[in-house]
Amino acid sequence: MKRLxxxxxxxxxxxxxxxxxxxxxxxxxxxxMDAWLKAAKLGPYDTGKENWAEIVKKAKAEGExxxxxxxxxxxxxxxxxxxxxxxxxxxxxxxxxxKTVEKAIREMEAExxxxxxxxxxxxxxxxxxxxNKNRLVNYVPDAYEALIPKALKEPxxxxxxxxxxxLYNGEAYPDAPPVKxxxxxxxxxxxxxxxxxxxxxxxxxxxxxGVYVQHADEMAAAYKRHTGxxxxxxxxxxxxGYEFWRRFLKNGAVIFKSGSKLARASGKKGQxxxxxxxxxxGKIVRNESKGYVNRILKDLDPVPMAIYPTYGAIARQAxxxxxxxxxxxxxxxxxxxxxxxxLEKPYSKGKSLELLQGFAPYHEPGTVSARTDVPLxxxxxxxxxxKGWISDPDFIWREAPKIRDFWTVESAS
Numbered sequence: 001m002k003r004l005x006x007x008x009x010x011x012x013x014x015x016x017x018x019x020x021x022x023x024x025x026x027x028x029x030x031x032x033m034d035a036w037l038k039a040a041k042l043g044p045y046d047t048g049k050e051n052w053a054e055i056v057k058k059a060k061a062e063g064e065x066x067x068x069x070x071x072x073x074x075x076x077x078x079x080x081x082x083x084x085x086x087x088x089x090x091x092x093x094x095x096x097x098x099k100t101v102e103k104a105i106r107e108m109e110a111e112x113x114x115x116x117x118x119x120x121x122x123x124x125x126x127x128x129x130x131x132n133k134n135r136l137v138n139y140v141p142d143a144y145e146a147l148i149p150k151a152l153k154e155p156x157x158x159x160x161x162x163x164x165x166x167l168y169n170g171e172a173y174p175d176a177p178p179v180k181x182x183x184x185x186x187x188x189x190x191x192x193x194x195x196x197x198x199x200x201x202x203x204x205x206x207x208x209x210g211v212y213v214q215h216a217d218e219m220a221a222a223y224k225r226h227t228g229x230x231x232x233x234x235x236x237x238x239x240x241g242y243e244f245w246r247r248f249l250k251n252g253a254v255i256f257k258s259g260s261k262l263a264r265a266s267g268k269k270g271q272x273x274x275x276x277x278x279x280x281x282g283k284i285v286r287n288e289s290k291g292y293v294n295r296i297l298k299d300l301d302p303v304p305m306a307i308y309p310t311y312g313a314i315a316r317q318a319x320x321x322x323x324x325x326x327x328x329x330x331x332x333x334x335x336x337x338x339x340x341x342x343l344e345k346p347y348s349k350g351k352s353l354e355l356l357q358g359f360a361p362y363h364e365p366g367t368v369s370a371r372t373d374v375p376l377x378x379x380x381x382x383x384x385x386x387k388g389w390i391s392d393p394d395f396i397w398r399e400a401p402k403i404r405d406f407w408t409v410e411s412a413s
Contacts, residue, residue: 027134033316040321042314043137050142058322060087065323068104070097070120070203070310073361080353080360081330088323097203101125108135108316116318117327119159121310122203124397131156136313141329144371148332152370158309159331160359161368163281163388164208165305167266169274170295178276181226181301182219185276186247195254195262195277199407202259204280207391208306210403213241214395215302222302242406249410259283267292281305281366284379298386305388309370331358332371339373347377 029037037043059065065088067074078090095103100120107114118136120126130136140153152158166185168178179185185194199206212219216239223231223240237243254275256262263283266275269291276297286292298304312331314324334355343352347363356363356374363369365379376383 027132029134033134036317036321037137040314040318042139042321046139048142048145052141052143055322055325056085059320059326060085062320062323063087064089064091065116065320065327066091066093066114066318067117067119067327068093068095068100068115068315070095070100070122071361074119076348076361077331077358080348081327081358084330084357085326088326090327096201097122098201098206101130101203104135104315105129113315113317113319115315116320116324117312118315119310119312119331120203121162121207121308123207123309123311123391123393124395124400125203126311126313127156127393128397131313135316137316139314139325139328141325141332143335144329144332147335147371147373149370149372152309156311156313157328158370159312159328160310160362160370161307162204162310163305163307163366163383163386164204164278165281165366165386166276166278166297166300167263167283167294168276168297169266169268169271169293171269171293172271172274173295177295177297177299179297179300181222182244183223183226183247186244186251188251190251190276192252192254193273193275194248194251195256195265195275196248197259197262197279198255198257200404201257204308204310205278206400206403207308207396208278209245209407210396210399211306211308211389211391212244213239213399213403214392215389216241218302218389219244225301245406246410249407255411260286263292263294264290267294269293281382282362282364284366285364296382296386298382303387303389305386306391307388308391327358333357333359333369333374337371337374339375341375343375343377345378 038045067090069092072094074092074094078092081090097120100118101122104115104118138156140157197205199209220231220240231240231243233243234246237246259279262277262279263286266277284294284296287294312328314321318324334357337355347356348360353360359369363377365377365382368383
């Protein structure tokens with residue numbers, strides 16, 4: 001299938017279409033929420049013909065937008081947003097993906113409606129626990145409707161797509177990647193030299209772990225290509241995906257709380273026994289900013305990348321709905337961007353920031369805008385060459401409790 005020169009590849013869009021666009025089964029909307037939707041012109045009351053100047057005027061009158069975010073970069077977004085809209089103060093909370101959802105649910109169950117925008121990954125929870133239980137409402141600004149594929153705006157708006165990959169230290173392995181097949185990471189030669197961010201605290205990592213569980217048959221085939229033998233599962237282990245993660249953990253995997261610290265552990269210069277770490281592909285940019293020497297296992301068998309979406313949605317009965325609309329539009333970037341736009345580093349300054357807006361902190365290799373017209377960041381061409389498996393929110397939602405129980409037991413023993 002032909003790939004697009006900029007933005008999302010056709011293959012990626014097709015995969016996301018099958019993975020994320022199943023019809024949502026939402027609970028009936030309660031009267032108080034319906035009244036809020038009507039006043040805010042959201043949900044069934046969103047006609048798709050917005051008066052954007054009027055929305056911005058109302059947003060400035062509201063004067064504030066409260067954002068629960070899974071990303072520490074919310075601080076940078078808030079700063080640039082406030083420079084463009086000084087009348088609207090951003091209160092951004094960097095909570096991590098799991099805590100973002102947990103905090104929002106806990107407050108809404110107590111009928112406390114403080115938050116305006118939920119900005120996080122965690123596809124299964126966001127669709128099944130949040131959207132389908134009327135804890136948020138999908139919103140796509142009218143000006144962006146034609147710029148985003150259907151699969152990335154229904155049932156919930158995706159603001160960006162990210163990849164999880166294995167990073168290795170290019171200084172320690174200058175001539176060739178140390179691993180060709182993923183099962184090598186479970187062998188004695190890499191004992192204590194592998195790492196992952198804790199999936200019990202990170203929904204993006206949980207989703208990515210689940211991707212390999214879902215593709216168990218392909219994992220089993222990769223094992224046979226590597227060893228020449230059929231895989232033998234450990235007692236109580238249901239498939240080759242779980243078996244991989246069990247062996248990964250038993251091989252002395254180091255579990256990090258922070259993806260940034262993991263990237264440092266794998267990429268810092270001068271190490272004799274650096275880690276190979278499973279983390280966001282975007283951490284590769286720290287080679288430039290921090291002097292690391294990370295490289296990506298970009299030809300890994302069976303695939304080098306697990307792909308997952310990050311969502312932006314308006315929280316139920318948000319106290320500042322118009323400011324929420326303006327903030328979500330800001331996350332998507334200026335409509336002045338086209339496929340031919342030339343964006344120059346640093347992306348978070350000057351003309352590039354003016355155009356990328358809230359997407360600027362994520363304009364890097366390993367992250368792709370949901371829009372088809374946003375050019376790839378320098379180095380982002382890997383998206384068009386690397387294979388990847390895409391997180392299926394329905395599978396992850398059904399399987400997540402099993403994955404959590406499995407991880408709790410296997411990481412403790």
